[in-house]
Structure formats: structure tokens, C-alpha cells
Amino acid sequence: MMMSALSKYIFYPAWDLKDGSERLVKWRQLEKQQWWSQDDLRRLQLNRMKTLLSYAEEHSPYYREIFKQHGLKASGIRALTDIERIPVTTKQDIRNGGDQFISDQFEKQALVSAKTGGSTGVSLNLYFDGTCQEKRNAAQLMADRWSGWDLGMKRASVWGNPPVPESVKQKLRHNLLDRTIYLDTMDLNNQSMSSFVARWRKEKPGAVFGHAHSIYIFAKYLLQESITDLRPQGIVATSMMLLDHERATIEKAFDCHVTNRYGCEEVGLIACECEQHRGMHINVPHVYLEFLDANDNPVAPGDPGKIVVTDLNNFAMPLIRYRVEDVGVYSDRVCECGRGFPLLEKLEGRVADFLRLPGGGQVAGISLVERTLTKVPGIEQMQLIQEQLDEVTINRVKDSDYTEETDIDLVEAMREVFGESVDLSINDVKDIPQEASGKYRFSICRVTE
Ligand SMILES: [Zn+2]
Structure with a gap:
């Protein structure tokens, strides 16, 4: 408990200061914005959208060309729905366009880079600027706290290929901040799960994070072994595929609600459940979402649509109306928690996961x-x-x-x-x-x- 408090109030801010990080500043901003009215949030989105489009028009060779081809001007965008005139950007466009997406104001080598997996058949190279990265981390922090986890609490991670701290700095950071115990999902068996239980009892993590199905396998093991003393404050399922019966099993094993979360490597956190667990709040300060039918026209709330996202954070490699290849249903329902972030009611899977x-x-x-x-x-x-x-x-x-x-x-x-x-x-x-x-x-x- 002492260590948790120290970590929350001293080590986190100190580390951010040392790294020159803006994460905590951005996080405090989000903590306020989540309670704003939907109107104020839409105004914020529109302002950020205008800034992003003007920037992309001037600095991203790919979007400069797209705007020119379609006779569009960023200055002509007056309302959020005006962006429907900009064509959708597909994964294939990013593959073909390559470095043409990257802003001429950044050196590629100086950017944070990531590569997406090829599970939809297309693997992509992505680049983010430092501020974008900080904002994404801040959003993560906000959403982590919706689950019941708080700054300074240890974490249990049910994940493939856990990172191994190497340098002294990484080890220090690991001990003071990350404070995470890992269960490697690439090798889930009774032996590995049993030693994870032992480490859990010693470290007492405040929350467990991982892909829904992997947490489910671990939860089933706990039920089968009648282990009833692993009691986290929160459980975050980071894969979109959280089946109802898996959620029920996990909740039974840990006596704790599961917080479903949706995001992707390309744009970071898209939406997350709050403590009401009825739909996921869309991270509107950071992403603008559209739900489109087969002809790329907007669908009504309650109808499934292909998710198209505009990343309001990334100036190094702008992504405007990017189709993530997932299908979701949005809602105009207001959540009882009082947050102004609108709701993504449910995800229906990847476009490629629909059977004919x-x-x-x-x-x-x-x-x-x-x-x-x-x-x-x-x-x-x-x-x-x-x-x-x-x-x-x-x-x-x-x-x-x-x-x-x-x-x-x-x-x-x-x-x-x-x-x-x-x-x-x-x-x-x-x-x-x-x-x-x-x-x-x-x-x-x-x-x-
Ligand atoms: Zn809510």
C-alpha cells in the first residue's frame, strides 16, 4: 500500500519530469474532458479536426495530392460531417503510399515506429511523433483507471512475448513504475499458470490486463483448481473479441467486472467501457469515428457499420478517414455515469470475420x-x-x-x-x-x- 502511494504521488511525476514527458499533463486534461458535455466535445473535435486537416494538406504529400485530386480545401471544412467528402483511406492505400503519408516536417528516423500484425492480410509500417505517443499513453492511463486500477498499483499482464527489462534504467523503471507481473500466453499450461498464481499471491497486482480469451483460459484454470483468493480491483480485456460466456467465467473466477476495451496499433485507444459496463465510451478528444455502410455512407445509430477513424493526435503520419476493417455499432444513448464521451455499443468483429x-x-x-x-x-x-x-x-x-x-x-x-x-x-x-x-x-x- 505504502509502495502504491509512493509510486502514484512521487515516482510517476518524477519519472515524467525526468523524461520530459507530458503524459501526466495530457492525462489530467483528459480526466476533465471526459465529463464535458457532448456539445463541448464536438466543438473540441471540430477544432482539432481543422488543425489536423490544414496540417495534412500542407505537410503530408499523400493527403496534399488527395485534396488536390478531389478539389478539396481544409479551410472549406466547417462541420465534422464535411469530411465525408474526403475519400476513405484503406490499409492498401497506406501500403502503396508508404512514406508519402509522413509529414515533411519530421525525420522518419526520429519518429516512434510500429508495425501492425498481418492478421487482416496487410501489415503496415506506422510512425508517430513524440507528442502523439504521450497523448496515447495518457488516454491509456485514463481508461486503465475506469477499470478500477489506479496509478501506482501493480499490474498482472496476460500477454504473448512479455518484455524482459534489460538495461539498468529499464530495470529501475520496471521496479518503480511498471510493476507488472507477466503470464506468457504463448505458453499457457498448468505449470506456468500455477507459478503465475504464486507470483500473484506475492505481488498482489491491482488489475489484470490481457487478451480476453487468454484471461478466460486462466480464469477457467482458477475455477478448476478452486483458487478463490486472486481478487484484482479491475480486469481489462484488450481484445475486441470478448464473448459473453467468457466474460461471465472471468467475472466468476476473479469476483470482479471485466472492462472491455477497443483500440489498435494505428491510432491507440478508440473506446473503453466505464464502470457501468454498458457499451464503450469513444475517446473523442483523440479520435473521430464514423460508421459506414457498403457504399461508404453513414449508417444510423444501432446499425452495424464499418469503422472509419481519423486520428486527431498524429501529425507525423496523418491518418484521415482510415478504415480499420472492423465493424461496430454506435449508440445515441447517454451513459448513466455522466461522461460526455459517446458510446460504441458493440463490436461485431473484423470485416474479414463475417461469413457469407x-x-x-x-x-x-x-x-x-x-x-x-x-x-x-x-x-x-x-x-x-x-x-x-x-x-x-x-x-x-x-x-x-x-x-x-x-x-x-x-x-x-x-x-x-x-x-x-x-x-x-x-x-x-x-x-x-x-x-x-x-x-x-x-x-x-x-x-x-
Ligand atoms: Zn459510462
């Missing part, structure tokens, strides 16, 4: 998997792979309730959705492997036409 129906429709793979798992007993985990329009492979892991009836019921549940014409085959697998990013994909559509 023979009749021409589409079904969100995540919903289908969810529905099947609740309906059909005997399945621990499953993944649907659609190779062709009329060919779906079901990878499934049996659980202890498995009987001969299970697969009959499984096929029947699938037939209700896909009809009789689709060829279904069941693969008996020991587990569903995670992607290199540590995320799990519940459905994959490989139909191209």
Missing part, C-alpha cells in the same frame, strides 16, 4: 460462435473457416460435457444459418491456436470474388 451466406447475406462470425456455444453443450471452443461459399470447416475443441449428441446438435445449429446446400465438416482439434499478435480469431472468411 449462400443467399447473399452475411453473418458476424463472433455472434454465430457465441450463439452456438451457448446452445450446444460439449464444446469448449470453436472456430469457423469458410473456404468457399458452400464449404465451411468447423474446428472444435471438446469439453467434459461432450457426447455423441454434441456434433449432431452442432451441425443442426449451423444448418439453421447456412441452410442445406453448404458442405459442413467438423475437425476435432486440441486447441485453437492464437495469432502471432496473441489474439484469437473465431471465424475466418476466405471467400473472394
Whole structure:
């Protein structure tokens, strides 16, 4: 407790001072802005949008060209909806455009760089300026606190490839600030989970962070071993794919609510649940979101739309109307917590995770998997792979309730959705492997036409 307080009030500010970091300043700003009215937040967004567009028009060769091609002027943007005249930027555009996106005011070598995973088939090189990085970290801090974690508390991280502190400075930073214990999700087994439990008991972390499905596997282990003394203040699931039954299991094992969070490497934190756990508040000071239909027209609240994001923080590599390839539903409901950040009601998965129906429709793979798992007993985990329009492979892991009836019921549940014409085959697998990013994909559509 003493160490927590010291860390919160002394080490954090001291470290930020030493690194010349603006993170805490930006964070204090966000702490106030989250309670602003929706009107004030829209005004803030519009001002930031205008600044970003003028900057991109002048300094990003890619957007200068796009503006010219479409006869647009940043100065002509008077309302947020005016940006609908700017074409959507795709992952492929970023790949093709490369350094053309980067501002002529920055040296590429001096920027923070990141590479996205290739789970959607396109891997990208991204660059951020230092201030952008600070703002993203600040948003992370704000959202971490929504979960029940607070500055100075230790953290438990259920993650692939945990970082190993190397230099003295890193070790110092690790001990004073990060104070994180890791469970490596690339190697989850009873042995590794049991030693993680031992370290947890010693270190007593205030919150656990990780991909939803990995936390779920750990939660199931705790229930199975009747371990009931791991009691964090918060649980943050950072992968968008938080299934209802996984949430329920995690909450039971830790006796604590799960805080679902949505973000990506390209733009940082997009949205996060507050303590109400009813939808995710959109990080509007930092990102402007749109939800679009197949023709890139805006959808109504309550209707699923392809998420398009404008990053209001990144001047080094502006991303305007960038399509993240995820589908979500926004809401005009006001949250009971009183925060002015509008709500992202739910995520329906990646665009590539939608399976195609023979009749021409589409079904969100995540919903289908969810529905099947609740309906059909005997399945621990499953993944649907659609190779062709009329060919779906079901990878499934049996659980202890498995009987001969299970697969009959499984096929029947699938037939209700896909009809009789689709060829279904069941693969008996020991587990569903995670992607290199540590995320799990519940459905994959490989139909191209
Ligand atoms: Zn709320």
C-alpha cells in the first residue's frame, strides 16, 4: 500500500519530469474532458479536426495530392460531417503510399515506429511523433483507471512475448513504475499458470490486463483448481473479441467486472467501457469515428457499420478517414455515469470475420460462435473457416460435457444459418491456436470474388 502511494504521488511525476514527458499533463486534461458535455466535445473535435486537416494538406504529400485530386480545401471544412467528402483511406492505400503519408516536417528516423500484425492480410509500417505517443499513453492511463486500477498499483499482464527489462534504467523503471507481473500466453499450461498464481499471491497486482480469451483460459484454470483468493480491483480485456460466456467465467473466477476495451496499433485507444459496463465510451478528444455502410455512407445509430477513424493526435503520419476493417455499432444513448464521451455499443468483429451466406447475406462470425456455444453443450471452443461459399470447416475443441449428441446438435445449429446446400465438416482439434499478435480469431472468411 505504502509502495502504491509512493509510486502514484512521487515516482510517476518524477519519472515524467525526468523524461520530459507530458503524459501526466495530457492525462489530467483528459480526466476533465471526459465529463464535458457532448456539445463541448464536438466543438473540441471540430477544432482539432481543422488543425489536423490544414496540417495534412500542407505537410503530408499523400493527403496534399488527395485534396488536390478531389478539389478539396481544409479551410472549406466547417462541420465534422464535411469530411465525408474526403475519400476513405484503406490499409492498401497506406501500403502503396508508404512514406508519402509522413509529414515533411519530421525525420522518419526520429519518429516512434510500429508495425501492425498481418492478421487482416496487410501489415503496415506506422510512425508517430513524440507528442502523439504521450497523448496515447495518457488516454491509456485514463481508461486503465475506469477499470478500477489506479496509478501506482501493480499490474498482472496476460500477454504473448512479455518484455524482459534489460538495461539498468529499464530495470529501475520496471521496479518503480511498471510493476507488472507477466503470464506468457504463448505458453499457457498448468505449470506456468500455477507459478503465475504464486507470483500473484506475492505481488498482489491491482488489475489484470490481457487478451480476453487468454484471461478466460486462466480464469477457467482458477475455477478448476478452486483458487478463490486472486481478487484484482479491475480486469481489462484488450481484445475486441470478448464473448459473453467468457466474460461471465472471468467475472466468476476473479469476483470482479471485466472492462472491455477497443483500440489498435494505428491510432491507440478508440473506446473503453466505464464502470457501468454498458457499451464503450469513444475517446473523442483523440479520435473521430464514423460508421459506414457498403457504399461508404453513414449508417444510423444501432446499425452495424464499418469503422472509419481519423486520428486527431498524429501529425507525423496523418491518418484521415482510415478504415480499420472492423465493424461496430454506435449508440445515441447517454451513459448513466455522466461522461460526455459517446458510446460504441458493440463490436461485431473484423470485416474479414463475417461469413457469407449462400443467399447473399452475411453473418458476424463472433455472434454465430457465441450463439452456438451457448446452445450446444460439449464444446469448449470453436472456430469457423469458410473456404468457399458452400464449404465451411468447423474446428472444435471438446469439453467434459461432450457426447455423441454434441456434433449432431452442432451441425443442426449451423444448418439453421447456412441452410442445406453448404458442405459442413467438423475437425476435432486440441486447441485453437492464437495469432502471432496473441489474439484469437473465431471465424475466418476466405471467400473472394
Ligand atoms: Zn459510462
